[in-house]
Amino acid sequence: MKKPLKRLLPQTVARTGWFPPWSSMVSGVRARFLKLHPSGRISSAWEWRFQGMHENTLNFQSRWIDSRQGKLHTLQSKNHQKEPLFFVHGNSLCAAACLPLLEKLYQAGHPVLASDIRGHGLSTGESSLPLKNWDIFINDIALILKETQSRPVTAIGHSMGGYFLYAAAARFPELFSRIILLDPVIFPPGHIFLFRLTQSLKLKNWFSLPRKTRKKRNFFPDRKSAENHYRGKGMFRFWTEESLQGFLDQGLRPLEEGGLALSCQPELEARFYESVPTDTWKHAPAINCPVHIIRARTSHLFAPEAAARLKKKIPCCEIQTIEKNGHFFPLEDPEATADIILQRCLKPSSH
Numbered sequence: 001m002k003k004p005l006k007r008l009l010p011q012t013v014a015r016t017g018w019f020p021p022w023s024s025m026v027s028g029v030r031a032r033f034l035k036l037h038p039s040g041r042i043s044s045a046w047e048w049r050f051q052g053m054h055e056n057t058l059n060f061q062s063r064w065i066d067s068r069q070g071k072l073h074t075l076q077s078k079n080h081q082k083e084p085l086f087f088v089h090g091n092s093l094c095a096a097a098c099l100p101l102l103e104k105l106y107q108a109g110h111p112v113l114a115s116d117i118r119g120h121g122l123s124t125g126e127s128s129l130p131l132k133n134w135d136i137f138i139n140d141i142a143l144i145l146k147e148t149q150s151r152p153v154t155a156i157g158h159s160m161g162g163y164f165l166y167a168a169a170a171r172f173p174e175l176f177s178r179i180i181l182l183d184p185v186i187f188p189p190g191h192i193f194l195f196r197l198t199q200s201l202k203l204k205n206w207f208s209l210p211r212k213t214r215k216k217r218n219f220f221p222d223r224k225s226a227e228n229h230y231r232g233k234g235m236f237r238f239w240t241e242e243s244l245q246g247f248l249d250q251g252l253r254p255l256e257e258g259g260l261a262l263s264c265q266p267e268l269e270a271r272f273y274e275s276v277p278t279d280t281w282k283h284a285p286a287i288n289c290p291v292h293i294i295r296a297r298t299s300h301l302f303a304p305e306a307a308a309r310l311k312k313k314i315p316c317c318e319i320q321t322i323e324k325n326g327h328f329f330p331l332e333d334p335e336a337t338a339d340i341i342l343q344r345c346l347k348p349s350s351h
């Protein structure tokens with residue numbers, strides 16, 4: 001008879017040093033393990049990472065942050081003369097997919113630190129708690145900044161990463177000098193009321209997005225098959241080649257039995273959609289640093305109503321709308337995105 005998984009996990013960790021990436025945090029996710037050396041270096045199974053990326057990725061190296069529930073992976077650039085920038089990616093993505101944007105910011109003179117959200121990229125994700133809200137991810141951001149920064153930092157977040165920074169700036173104001181949110185997942189009150197209603201009535205299956213997400217393809221025999229599956233399709237349709245290769249580098253992980261799976265498991269991604277915070281608007285009045293928001297006109301994830309409400313509630317809030325791209329504009333046009341950040345958000349007068 002097979003031993004229960006709960007009894008096997010401590011033995012496995014003690015004997016091999018392997019850690020479960022998310023299975024203990026999200027019910028229903030099969031246990032798979034991410035192997036890390038005690039030093040924090042990636043095991044040989046991960047040494048193929050960055051094989052598709054531009055040579056400029058030599059400007060970034062992996063740095064691991066220890067938490068009580070595993071290791072959080074970051075990409076850290078070389079030092080530079082201007083103010084440091086901290087970056088957080090969106091749901092189901094990874095920091096490596098955003099390297100074209102990060103590289104542009106680095107080339108402009110800014111040292112950059114980018115995190116892989118727990119359960120994404122190369123970060124582990126073990127936790128003893130089910131995913132009921134997004135607090136653990138917000139606390140991870142605070143942990144990383146306390147570990148790596150000696151003074152308040154300018155932080156940039158895309159999509160769900162934008163929400164994490166929005167909430168973190170309210171809870172940990174001493175860590176931020178400014179936040180720049182790229183089409184953040186901040187819903188207007190009407191949407192929040194609907195989310196609260198479905199959660200209280202346990203009608204999570206009412207939304208089609210989590211159901212579709214759980215059916216996502218989650219196995220590829222090799223990198224090429226994954227590339228063929230994603231190239232030019234769905235959310236990847238307009239991504240740059242470098243962004244796509246970055247996702248293939250660290251948005252997938254090798255399996256023990258061969259082949260590749262998504263680093264962010266579909267079950268985890270679906271649980272994000274089912275656990276949208278219903279206290280979104282309590283954070284705005286507590287934010288005292290400058291806020292810059294860049295929204296995509298064609299995106300439905302940051303509505304004009306939410307933009308107008310934020311401007312009323314946050315004294316120093318600027319919002320710019322871009323016309324050309326959709327929600328994934330940081331990965332579709334990283335050069336233009338970097339230009340807006342550098343010329344509009346980081347100008348001295350914006351402090």
